Every structure is written in structure tokens, then in C-alpha cells.
Amino acid sequence: MAKVNFNFLNEYRSIAVVGVSNKLDRPSNEVARYLINKGFTVFMVNPLEKNVLGQTCYPKVQDLPQSVDIVDIFRRKEHALEVVEDAIESNAKVIWMQLGVVNEVAAKKATDLGLTVVMDKCIKIEHQNLIDQNNK
Secondary structure, three states: OOOOOOOHHHHOOEEEEEOOOOOOOOHHHHHHHHHHHOOOEEEEEOOOOOEEOOEEEEOOHHHOOOOOOEEEEOOOHHHHHHHHHHHHHOOOOEEEEOOOOOOHHHHHHHHHOOOEEEOOOOHHHHHHHHHHHHOO
16 A cells, blocks of 8 residues: 555544544544544544543444544454445545554555545554644
């Protein structure tokens, strides 16, 4: 997969965090809190939760009240294709698979349709790196 320029994080400001947990010690919750604190519009997606961080939690990306720029996946790799198909239907621009999530079939489906795909990277870490680069 080609190296991705993360500058789109300066432009795209709406993110669905898929698989977000209500547990404060979970990486998905930490990342959602970070993104909110950095001014992103964050939508919570998890069919097992009613609300996370005081926000409504939606069962699927397609159920969100608006389209989002980035779909950030905190699900096991075997569920990534299902999330990608949901995200494609909702007109997302970027599929982001968090650390440890690699699914080449899901990535190919998304890239074939013109979406940017990031795999096995943490959006929080990459955003922090981008801020550091911009401050140099």
C-alpha cells in the first residue's frame, strides 16, 4: 500500500469512531476523547452501546445524522470489510483501520472506489505527529 500523506487531517473534520467503548481505559475511548478535544466532530458507532462520552452511539455508520469524512475502525480485522461497505454507502472519504487492524480485501474495495485507506496506524498518534511537523 502506498505511503499516505496525513495532511487530510487538517481538512477533514468529521469522524465516525466505529467500535468505540464506554470504558475509559480502552484505546477507542481515549482516541475519541482526543479527537473531540482537538475540535473534530466525532460520532460514536457501536450497536452494543447507547451513548459514549455523553453522545448518542449509533449502530452503523449509515445511521449517523450526517455523512462523515473519516471512518476510524476499532474492530477486529475480520469485521473491517463489513464496516468498509457501510462507510462506502455513507460517502466517507477515508477508511482508517487502527493499530493491529489490517484487511487487504477491505482496503482494496475502498481504494478501488477512490477512498483513501490507512491501515495499522493510530489516528491520534498520526495527528500528533502532524501537529509537531506543522509547528517546526
